Amino acid sequence: MKVVLATHNAKKLAELRRLVAEQGTDLDILGLDDVAPYPEPAETERTFEGNALLKARACRNATGESALADDSGIEVDLLNNMPGVRSARWAGHGASDRQNLELLIAQLADTDPAERTGRFVAAVAFAAPDGIEHVLRATMEGRLVSTPRGEHGFGYDPIFVTDGQTRTNAELLPSEKDAISHRGKAVRAMLRWLADREG
DSSP states (O other), X not given: OEEEESOOOHHHHHHHHHHHHHHTOOOEEEEGGGSOOOOOXXXXXXXXXXXXXXXXXXXXXXHXXXXXXXXXXXXXXXXXXXEGGXXXXXXXXTOOHXXXXXXXXXXXXXXXXXXXXXXXXXXXXXXXXXXOEEEEEEEEEEEEOSXXXXXXXXXXXGGEEETTOSSOGGGSOHHHHHHHOHHHHHHHHHHHHHHHHHO
16 A cells, blocks of 8 residues: 655654564555645644644645654643644744754753653554544653753654663664654554554
8 A cells, every 4th residue: 555654854754664664564655755746734733633634634635645644742741741733843933953952951951850751742643535534642751851962863852761761762773762652652553553454
């Protein structure tokens, strides 16, 4: 089955392809750079699930193919679960990963390290040409550190230490992160659902 992942993010595409290969699922994964351009929707929903479904529907409607989309971000308990759905735009529209990261570090600068708890959240949505839709959510609990560490991953990975780990997500190898990540959990569950649906 051909599935379009509604993203231009090469790292997310590579991550999904790794997970598909690991699961042995028979899916041909394309990204948005592999299909004709279309107007992508603004992420106007207040939940990760809502934004993921918005993007999956737009991709399906534009390409005529089955589509997968995710919306993910970080929730910090001290910030009332912000940045949340604004994680990619925390320092403003067009902000880089580095700018978002530096703003979050600055906002937590005068707080007790023991209280810097939070989680990564991922919602993955599937939308098929026949109208079938499915959304799954998963989390990765942990704490934030004040000094970025590591060269792997992206986004807030350099300052997030998952429960049970001493290394940041950016210090984990991609395979190690995939095994425990919020997106890894949600995608594996979605791939199992797709396999059952196809079976």
